[in-house]
Structure formats: C-alpha cells, structure tokens
Amino acid sequence: MAALELDVVGIGNAMVDVLARTDDGFLTAQGLVKGTTALIDAARAESLYGQMGSGIEMSGGSVANTIAGVASLGGSGAYIGKVRDDQLGGVFAHDLRSIGVRFATPASTSGPATARCLILVTPDAQRTMNTYLGACVDLGPEDIDGSLLDAAQVTYLEGYLFDPPRAKAAFRGAADIAHKAGRKVSLSLSDPFCVERHRADFRTLVHHHIDILFANEIEICSLYETKDFAAAVAAVRGECDIAVLTRSAQGSVIITPREEVAVAAASVAKVVDTTGAGDLYASGFLFGLTHGMALAACGRLGSLCAAEIIGHFGARPETSLKELAKKAGIPI
C-alpha cells in the first residue's frame, strides 16, 4: 500500500458560522469593531444571537475554510479540530468529509457545544465576527494525529489556536512533528485583535518555527507595531521563508529573503461578503505551492479563490475552484 501523501493538513478552531445581514447602527449599538473578530462567552453568544436577525448556518473556521478550498481546487487535505457530538458538530464534519477532506478528530462527548461564529455582514460587504469557542477549548495535543502531519507537505495553523490554552500546546507540538518529518509549517495571523492578544508568542513563532506566514496588512503592522506597511515588510523579510501579505483590493505581496513579488487582486463583479477572503487566498496559494507553481502563480491562484468567496455569502466555495482556475487560464 502506498504511503499517505497529502498536500495540506490544517489545524484550527472548528466552528459553524451563523451569518446575518445587519447595518452599521447595530454594530455600534453592540460595541463591535467592524472587520475584526471578538471572542465572546456563552452568555454573550446567546444575547447577541437573540438580538441579531434571521441567519444562515454554514460550516466555517478559518483553516477549515482554507482546507475546503484546497479540496475544491482538487488538492488533498486533512483537518484537525474539535467539535461536540451535537447537531452543528455533525454539520461541520459532514461538510468537510463530503468534499473529500479527511477529518477524524474525535468529537467531545461532554462539555461546551460546537463552536459558533456569529457573523454580521454590513451593506458594505464587511464582516464582523463574534466567536464563541465552545468545544474548541477541548482540542489538545492528544488530538494531533502525527501520521497526517508526516504525510502532508504543509501543516497549516491559525493564530486563533492560541486562544484556547490547550490548543496552543497542540499547535506547538504539531509544528515540531511537521518539522521533524521535514515538512513545512505555515501560520495565518488570523485577526488584528488576535495578534494583540498573542504578539510576543507570534513573533517568537514566526522567527523560529514558521516557514510560510499569511497576514493581512493590519495584522502584519500590528505584529511589528508599526503603522507603516513598508516598515512591516522590512521587519518580516528574512523572518521566514515566505511571508504572504494580503491587502484587499490592492492585491498581495509575497516576501522571501531574496525577492518581493507583487500580485494584483482578481476582479469581482460585486463584493457581497468578505467573510473568508483571507482563508481562500491561502487555499489557492498553498495549493499552488504544493503543486510546484512559481510564487507569482501561487499568488494569482490565491487572488482568484479570494475573489470567488467574496462574490457571495459565506466562507466556503459555491463553485468548483478547479473549474474556475481552468476558466481563468491557470493550468491546475
């Protein structure tokens, strides 16, 4: 039997998104900062849900969205994350497995419910997220299936994993396992508030343990405590093999110790909901990287995937990204 070979294994906070349209007034009344992610407890989750409008439920979770995108491109992926054995946990597991992603982390049989992210989408298509971590707090080092990490070219981790304490230990252990297997370790900084909560840890990580870093402009500036993007670029250069910095409509820039590659954003007829833009950019980039594409092509594929996801509601692809890439003339 051939040994298992995977493109990407992702580890993240497993959650179901609850998306509802709202207006700026509601964000203000609730004290929410547009475009960011707040951590909320069970009581606040109940209260906020009670006040927000009719929603739709979709599987989410930053890294899980990325892995779903890799699968939609035709890549092979696995996911490690913790749900509860409840209805939404079942939905989350189904939605990954149905697209061919390996997902076998045992669900909790007691404790908090499956995590939810209450996502408020304003008319400007910006999303403001409120995460109740729920069962994610039960992810621990014992859940890290080393055989997946051994098998995957890239182990992809989200900064959000530093919020539940045991997941942080799982994160560090996973990075060690992947590196011992000669594999690459990749991190997304996730959110500016998340960077603020864990800045020192993230800087150490990026310097010592991360091969491929994803961050948007605000996150990388926060990491290096500067308001100047060029200064952040200078700070991150050489810290890891590849730093991929996304800048919304201004495209992205890929930084390596020796080069800097600028990539334009892909055009979108109408931006409907920016939820998942960064996650899906990472799908395209990591798929490209694990299939031997040049950095510029990886970035173009990332931009294309991000453009698909912001053209509709929700953070999972609505169409085959593989077909989309073919139509765009990217041979995959």
Place this chain on the structure above:
Amino acid sequence: MAALELDVVGIGNAMVDVLARTDDGFLTAQGLVKGTTALIDAARAESLYGQMGSGIEMSGGSVANTIAGVASLGGSGAYIGKVRDDQLGGVFAHDLRSIGVRFATPASTSGPATARCLILVTPDAQRTMNTYLGACVDLGPEDIDGSLLDAAQVTYLEGYLFDPPRAKAAFRGAADIAHKAGRKVSLSLSDPFCVERHRADFRTLVHHHIDILFANEIEICSLYETKDFAAAVAAVRGECDIAVLTRSAQGSVIITPREEVAVAAASVAKVVDTTGAGDLYASGFLFGLTHGMALAACGRLGSLCAAEIIGHFGARPETSLKELAKKAGIPI
C-alpha cells in the same frame, strides 16, 4: 389593552432546510423525482445526507417561509409548529422571532430531532426536496393556540400537515376554530406527491372548509385527476372563494366564482434556486388580501415576492420585501 390583531397565522411542519448543489446524475442515482418532495425516515435522512455535498442550513418549512415573507412585507404574523429542544430547533425559533413573528409552540423535550429538509439544487435551479419529519410528528391539537386563530384575518395551512397523523387532527381543529371566529381559512396543496397521498381528504377539505386555495399547475391537475389545466380550473371554480393557481414563468391565475384574473410572472435576472417560490407567492398574495388590495394587485405582489426568492439560494427573503414592493411601485 387593544385585542391582538394579526394578518396571518400559519400552521405547518417546522423544519430546517439543508441546501446543497448537485447534478442530475445524483438525483437519478438516488431515485429522486426532480421538483418534488419525498418523505424520508431517519435512516434514509442519514444516508442521503452522508452522500450529498457540503450544504448550508437555513430555516424553512413551507408555511413558515410564507409567514416570514408576510413579516418582511411589514405584515403581522404568527406561526404554530413543532420543533425539538435541540440546536436546529433553536435556529428555527430564532429566525422567526428575530423578524417579529410570534412563535410560542412548546418544543418537544423528547422524541425525534427537529425536522430537516434535504434540498438538492440542480444547475437548472430546480429544487428536489427530501423531508425527514422528525419532531413534526408531535404537533397535535393541544398545540393550536385558539387566541392566535381568533386574532388573525387568515389561518394558513399546508397540505404537508396531513403527513404526520396528529397534525392532521390539529389542522381540522384549527380550521373549525378560525371559521367559528368568522375568519378565513387558506390551504396550500404543497406538492403533487402530497396531493396523491391525500387526494380524497383534500377534495373534501377544499369543498367544505377552505376559503382560499393555493396550488401550482401540477398540484391542481393532480387534485382533480386531469392533465388539462383548463379542466382543473373548471373543476376548482366555485369550490372555494378564491383559488390561486401558479404556473412558474407563465404567471398565475386567480379564480373566484365570478371572475378569473391572470397575473404575469415578475421578471428575474437569473433564476438561482426555485426553493420557496410558491411559499413566497403566498406571502405576497395573503399580505395583499389582508390589506384590502384587489385580487390582481395581490397576485402582482405574490409574483414579486416569488421573484425575489428564486433569485438566490434558500427560501427566506434576503432583502426587505417591503422595500422591494415600494421600488416596484406597489404601495404597501
């Protein structure tokens, strides 16, 4: 204190939709008849869900969709239906209450889970539905809150209520209560297979107990066992005060004992998913009727609401139907 006054109270099978895109081959392989609704048991629901793709969850239920549409038009509505006290039951209740619909039917605390409808949407935008009735089998006459029926101009019922046996008794009791209060009783025939299952009952109902009937072309032809739409129109004329017959892109026709009003379909840029088309037509029609509009105007408002719902995924309005009506020059 002023007495409660409502436009419409709806009674139906309360369920959460699970929508996924698929292709014709999957329908064939699963033995499904496109455009219809099949009743499935728990084992089949699990098996089908396991084989269908990644989905999105949205509150559904035919009559619940209609009441949500009435609320979106600015009307007052209440809903009676049975969920379980589980996560999806909570989602269903939230989504009605968050838009101002009264919903106070006690959730079951034991027995089957909240009902689900597995909806497969093909590239031609047709929806094929598979309903697991779950907790709906626990709706009984004791759940019918007479004060709501007394207060509502129209009590609106779905033919699907004849599938769970105790709901059938609840249905008959509700019609009696509404008529004793001098109110109108309305029925949707729901689905051609549903008509086949309950044809004799439905004919008796329509003849004796229904004031306002909704049916599409296939359903009304099935009710009167004819392949000729004109013959079905002749058969239903005089059977109830108003029969509203919808014909997809060919619009609708409103039949009373004295007149016949033809209404054109509203234009749609792109039909994405026909789920909820009939439900939302009923929203517009019943809102118009309970606000003193002429029959032709009721039909136009119904067509407009149906056009909104088929322009996107899912059977609950994405935008304010009240605003949409205003933009279309329908003063409400």
